[in-house]
Amino acid sequence: MFLIQRLKQHLPKTHLMAAGICTLIIGTTALLLPSSKVPASDSAQVQIPLSLNEAGIAQQSSDSLAVSDIDKLPATAAGPQVISSIATAPIAAIESQTAEAPKIVEHWQDVKVKSGDTLTSIFKRAGLTPRDVYNVTAAVKGSEALARLYPGQTISFVINESKLHKLKHIRSQLESSVVSATETGYQVEDITKQPKVKTRFAEGSIENSLFYDASQAGLSDKMIMELAAIFGWDIDFVLDLRQGDSFNLVFEEKYLDGKLIGEGNIISAQFVNRGETYTAIRYTDSKGNTSYFNPQGESMRKAFLRSPVDFARISSSFKNRRKHPVLGLTRAHRGTDYAAGTGTPIKAAGEGKIIWRGTKGGYGKCIIVQHGGNITTLYAHMNNYRKGQRTGSRVKQGQVIGYVGKTGLASGPHLHYEFRVNGAHKNPQTVKLPHAAPIDKAERNAFFATAKNALSQLESYKATQLASAAN
Template sequence: MLDKRKTNRRRKIPLIRFFIFLSAAVLVMRALKSTQDTETASEASIAPLSRIDKQLEQRIEKPLTEYLSQFTHVVKPGETFYGILSGFEVSLQGANDVYQSLKPLGFPALFPGDSLVINRDSSGVLQKLELLSKCRYRYQVCCSDSSIKAQKCSLAVSTYTCMVNGVLETSLSEHMNQFGVSDAITSKFADIFAWDINFFLDPRKGDRFQILFEKNYAEGKFIGYGDVLAARYVSGRKEFLAFGLKDSEGRIKYYDANGKSVQKQFLKAPLSYSRISSGFTFRRKHPVLGYYRPHLGVDYAAPRGTPVYASADGKVSFSGRKGDFGNLVILTHGGAYETYYGHLHTISSKAGSGLYVKQGDLIGTVGSTGMSTGPHLDYRMKRSGNFVNPASIIMPSNSSVESARKVEFDALKNALSASFELRFPGRTGLHVLEINTPESGEPMVHQVIRTTDGGDDGGKSGT
């Protein structure tokens, strides 16, 4: 009986397995059919690509080619308003319309360092222009099909008082550039001491220099340098100091530690850029003749065409061609002094015989006329009929601080001297001493609206 039951169980097991496999197969078939139906429905719901493109085109308001392009430009020396806009493919008519809209706002001209932001479309039509001027104004021009709106607003300018400390290793200009200071400040520094230091001849390695000056910023952008407040140059045991004091008209003039003007009768050099090729000597081998003969002056080697300036007020006693000098100008300075300017390439029309010139007036340009091996200026000085070394002449100051302002000057001098002595002692480089930030507030805005026919609405202003 027991054996019979075991036999029946063995017969049922294959049948159970068969039904399990059959059920699984049915489930798999149903799943596959469901997936195919879903895929078919999905394919049916996908729109053609052309239909999507059309929908997207309807959503785009303007073609991409009509979108604005924006450019930023910092004005370089010699660039013009029209030239810059032309370089950004703005039409001449468009540039002229913008310029004419700015004129009633007192727009003077572009200056190196001014920044422009230009927006135009692909066809070169100017849509918007913004100008940040070193004159402390922002100009904005918006153009449409029917009118041009121009406005001007004053900028809130922050003034940074900066100081440069340096020790001379190569040249003054190289050190200034290394410190991030432009040639404009270097030239101003040299101009201040132009009556005491010949920067083409006198500087020596190890000389120390310091300068206090202002940098102006508006809306976080550098817009130009302010005044040079004070300057100091130390060479060996010689110390030269200059402190700026503004007169009643706002012009800054410089005085030494004793309150005497740094300006004197003669400039130390009649050039603003060059290098010395031959110092003063009574025995020099002549570069053309090949033998030694006195060279009673100073040769300034410089590129042809470099401006030559009168070293002092005087009268032109000779102007023209003269032997080995080539083109020559001779100035008499009253009393006992004469100055010679030889080998000139050109002579200024303001330096004709019998005319009077002022210190710093252009009298000609560097050349190589006469007996000369290359472009240079032969500068000489006579005193009482005898040639003397121009570098050795020491002249008195032209003026002094007014007695009524002596106390004011002494206080200013002491404050500036303290900055030289106490701020960042022994640390070379560019340092910021003070930041003067104006109070915030809405500036006055002036605007002019011009129609495309060139008229305007008379100009409007508001805050």
């Protein structure tokens, strides 16, 4: 103890610290050396790595650990553990600081797509150049990113030092694309979110019109149109509806993060019209083709639409004698007139080929479609034709071919529609329309299993609704 006091008076503090640590090492080593009675083994060896430089001991300031502090350590203290802690603590701190790299904050700039916009104009508003447009479009080729732009969509950019680092194109709540800069250019990632699909039941009675009453039952315009399309081959929703008719259906709703984002398909539906019940079941075959069938496996779809204009009012029916509203002459009216606003879409009643497209006397602008070998349909008084079609073009059932107008001998905007079999005029409202192909024999077992489940679900919903109404 006397020796230590003398050393304190004559040696610098750093030398004293080094001497103290050496004393600890020597003492600890002596304690750990095996005695003559206990043989040493590899597993009993203790290694104590120590670097004065790494521990920062040689550089410690005057307020660091002093020799006097070492004197205060108990003789039985685990010396190696203390030294190891002293030596490695600063290293751990350095490693911790290295791991916490600064985060790069992305500042997104949103640009709304306007009517008439191009990629060049959108990129220009974001502060980018035509060269950026070229580089990005080359990278996204074959992707859905930036393939179709609609007014109201948002394109977001991350731009640092006039360089595009990221671009995000949100096409819908479920689909988006992210374009990211790389060392060699850009890469694109298409992102598709999967919504949770739930089923919902709705029912209603006809008191005013299908649109009004179905809307009161909670159906969207889209769902009402789909319901009308399913039963439109059997029911004319303008001419045939009666008060007291009813409908019920099971359809899909899509949810994302617990929020309703849209509707899916109609799974099954029933419509009671004039006391007759029509039932439709959605079925997708093994080839991926989807359609609606009745419980017997017959297609709800007919070879021809009953009406080529949706929800139009019949202003003049098929008659053998009628006074012409323009000429004032009494003569046969060989078709059905549908009153509708100018520009209302006109659909091809069935699949076929356009054999006439042009002005035809009192018909005005007119289209004639050939269906198979013996049936033709005529659409007259059009305001205009659908672009991209001409004489000889093939059209599908339900495809828009023109728009309602009042060209030719017409007193107001309407569609004059004729249905001819072997050249003879038939009443479009009463002619028996051929069915589309029924369920394929190879699909019948699978269809009947699907139909059984769908009808069971529909009846279960109806029973629950009835019980709820009774309470």
